[in-house]
Amino acid sequence: MINAALFHPITTGRIALQHRVVLAPMTRIRADELTLAPTEQTATYYEQRASAGGLLITEAVHISPEATPIWTIYQRVTEKGGQVPGIWTETQMEAWRAVVARVHAKGGRIICQLLHTGRVAQPEIAQHPLVKGTDAPLPPVSSSATAIEASNETGNQYNWDKGATLPRALPIDEIPRLIADYRHAASLARRAGFDGVELHAAHGYLIEQFMNDGVNQRSDRYGGRLENRCRLLFDVVAALVDEMGPGRVGVRLSPTHLDPETGHSRQVYFGVRDGDPLALYTHAVEGLNAFPLAYLMLTEPRVGGLSQSPEAEDAYRHPMRNRGYRDLYDGVLVGAGGFTPSTATAAVADGSYDLIAFGRWFLSNPDLPERLRQGADLTVYERETFYGAGAEGYIDYPNLEQGPGRFTTMPQSLIGGSLRGNRPVTT
Numbered sequence: 001m002i003n004a005a006l007f008h009p010i011t012t013g014r015i016a017l018q019h020r021v022v023l024a025p026m027t028r029i030r031a032d033e034l035t036l037a038p039t040e041q042t043a044t045y046y047e048q049r050a051s052a053g054g055l056l057i058t059e060a061v062h063i064s065p066e067a068t069p070i071w072t073i074y075q076r077v078t079e080k081g082g083q084v085p086g087i088w089t090e091t092q093m094e095a096w097r098a099v100v101a102r103v104h105a106k107g108g109r110i111i112c113q114l115l116h117t118g119r120v121a122q123p124e125i126a127q128h129p130l131v132k133g134t135d136a137p138l139p140p141v142s143s144s145a146t147a148i149e150a151s152n153e154t155g156n157q158y159n160w161d162k163g164a165t166l167p168r169a170l171p172i173d174e175i176p177r178l179i180a181d182y183r184h185a186a187s188l189a190r191r192a193g194f195d196g197v198e199l200h201a202a203h204g205y206l207i208e209q210f211m212n213d214g215v216n217q218r219s220d221r222y223g224g225r226l227e228n229r230c231r232l233l234f235d236v237v238a239a240l241v242d243e244m245g246p247g248r249v250g251v252r253l254s255p256t257h258l259d260p261e262t263g264h265s266r267q268v269y270f271g272v273r274d275g276d277p278l279a280l281y282t283h284a285v286e287g288l289n290a291f292p293l294a295y296l297m298l299t300e301p302r303v304g305g306l307s308q309s310p311e312a313e314d315a316y317r318h319p320m321r322n323r324g325y326r327d328l329y330d331g332v333l334v335g336a337g338g339f340t341p342s343t344a345t346a347a348v349a350d351g352s353y354d355l356i357a358f359g360r361w362f363l364s365n366p367d368l369p370e371r372l373r374q375g376a377d378l379t380v381y382e383r384e385t386f387y388g389a390g391a392e393g394y395i396d397y398p399n400l401e402q403g404p405g406r407f408t409t410m411p412q413s414l415i416g417g418s419l420r421g422n423r424p425v426t427t
């Protein structure tokens with residue numbers, strides 16, 4: 001069998017899996033505009049990607065109005081519309097229940113990724129019909145009143161194109177309310193039938209805005225020392241585990257480290273930086289051993305802005321950087337970011353990771369596990385339709401038996417190759 005290491009069964013927490021090819025969480029900005037709930041198309045999208053004993057992680061699902069950004073950064077969203085989904089109303093819960101049922105009917109497992117974006121969200125959500133006239137707390141909030149600076153999405157930096165509104169520093173007496181918002185979202189996810197929830201504690205959003213000293217300037221027990229900056233992470237994980245039970249909570253972190261040559265972080269999301277990322281993520285990963293998690297997912301710091309075509313994408317040739325955390329974490333470890341079929345297989349075979357989450361290749365190949373098993377050509381993803389309303393580039397990618405249709409395909413062996421002569425990139 002091709003890519004055989006990916007097809008050994010494994011149990012992650014309480015979730016029994018038949019293979020190790022996971023759908024990485026991917027925001028698609030196609031929720032219903034009025035209810036901010038998933039739609040029939042959303043259910044089709046996840047159903048298409050479900051397989052017997054395969055794990056899907058949903059797109060980021062927002063825990064409250066305060067948590068919810070409006071993605072004007074993407075031109076297609078400005079032109080075509082599109083919103084991200086939430087999980088704080090009963091209507092949203094019922095809509096997610098329909099999604100979960102479709103995945104379970106195919107024997108798949110599905111986890112709901114819970115997100116609070118902190119200072120990445122904009123105050124304009126106050127005008128949304130779901131929010132207007134309510135007393136819901138509004139964005140942006142963060143650990144401290146430090147705003148995102150504007151910059152374009154380039155290299156290993158990922159940022160907003162305009163400067164953001166200055167966030168309100170969450171006062172310490174509001175932290176219980178914030179944790180209650182996470183807990184409420186998790187309780188709805190449980191009622192919707194999800195197999196678990198994942199805390200999105202990566203990519204520069206609220207939890208990372210507490211963890212990183214470039215943003216967090218607090219002097220209370222949620223700021224200052226490492227232990228204090230990681231406190232919100234552990235408090236929220238504890239609440240989620242309490243709500244979901246053991247083995248039903250995953251956590252995503254995006255460790256980075258300083259490039260010895262430049263002294264800068266290898267990967268920066270929304271301007272979130274730390275003076276000593278290695279110490280920070282070591283503390284976070286070791287601390288997570290105290291919880292009965294389903295898994296810990298780590299983003300490899302090589303994926304940058306995800307904006308390249310597959311042939312030009314350097315991420316597929318950069319080495320993995322997170323190997324050191326394998327020795328620190330006792331549970332199931334999921335890797336994400338820049339994996340090709342062969343590097344994913346090697347990472348599982350040599351024990352670097354237990355499971356591999358594929359983003360872009362799973363987006364454009366609904367039957368990715370089967371294609372990996374067979375070594376079949378993959379449909380090449382179309383970057384233009386990643387985000388924004390519409391079925392195109394969402395539910396029209398074909399299965400193997402449907403043939404490529406209007407799409408381009410690529411042999412698995414060429415992914416990570418280079419038009420510039422197949423040089424490996426090692427920096």
Ligand SMILES: Cc1cc2nc3c(=O)[nH]c(=O)nc-3n(C[C@H](O)[C@H](O)[C@H](O)COP(=O)(O)O)c2cc1C
Nearest residue numbers: 024025026027059060336337338339358359360386
């Ligand atoms: C369209 C798109 C949306 C994404 N949205 C999310 C998200 O909502 N939550 C998250 O944790 N990561 C998100 N990511 C990152 C992916 O989970 C994954 O780490 C990334 O695509 C790199 O993996 P890949 O090289 O297999 O594509 C997104 C990536 C893409 C391409």
